[in-house]
Amino acid sequence: MGSFALETDSNGRKHAIEPCLHPCPIERGMRILGGKWKGSILWHLKDGPVRFNDLARQLSGASKKMVSQRLQEMTDVGLVKRRVLSTKPIAVTYEITDFGRTALGFLEALKEWAEKHQL
Amino acid sequence: MGSFALETDSNGRKHAIEPCLHPCPIERGMRILGGKWKGSILWHLKDGPVRFNDLARQLSGASKKMVSQRLQEMTDVGLVKRRVLSTKPIAVTYEITDFGRTALGFLEALKEWAEKHQL
DNA sequence: CAGAATCCAACCGGATACTG
């Protein structure tokens, strides 16, 4: 009773999968787009599918582990679609979904805001 | 050489104050507005000054410690202005600055995005 | 009232090595 489903993360630890029921829509939105790298990832996908390693390289400073984790979360929420081009050797691309595109507008606003105020 | 200025945080630990020089403007913007609670705080201040405890109460789920830390960061960057109304008993309000208001547009976009897609 | 200080468990994220 009162317990959530449990998932095991890559470090072998258990987590409750909280549906993020925060009353403030801004917080809920931030939980989805605000995590480290998520915005950048979506932005880098806006011009077409990108292969995993290319993406990791473009996000200078993010480790493969990070990129992988963020991509999984974003795939789960439906912001991004994973596509296997070939096995042997495996080739994978990630592309932004239609839903993902609905977030681009506000990412652009954020980008221009940051640039305008030289942050 | 190559070292940054050091500040001591509330846990007595030293930190380098990194100017956040990330190449991607989206990441830089997220560093400023994307932290947990920051967006919500700014949003709650948009209709006028709010007292510290009131603010903490409105942000259900955030501890006073969190609110205090986020407010300091936001004050440092100039998003928010702290004003002492009276000592004995001490009364303080936080109000959004003109600079802070420049970010409201994109927070509104985020808010509407989250609501529209029932996140 | 508005915080600061302290304690401490949980989590995050980098480095590295490994796999199909």
Added chain:
DNA sequence: CAGTATCCGGTTGGATTCTG
């Protein structure tokens, strides 16, 4: 190539207590 597994130090953030 595209990840996953493991180790592990650093950071985060909640609970609580204390102060002017």
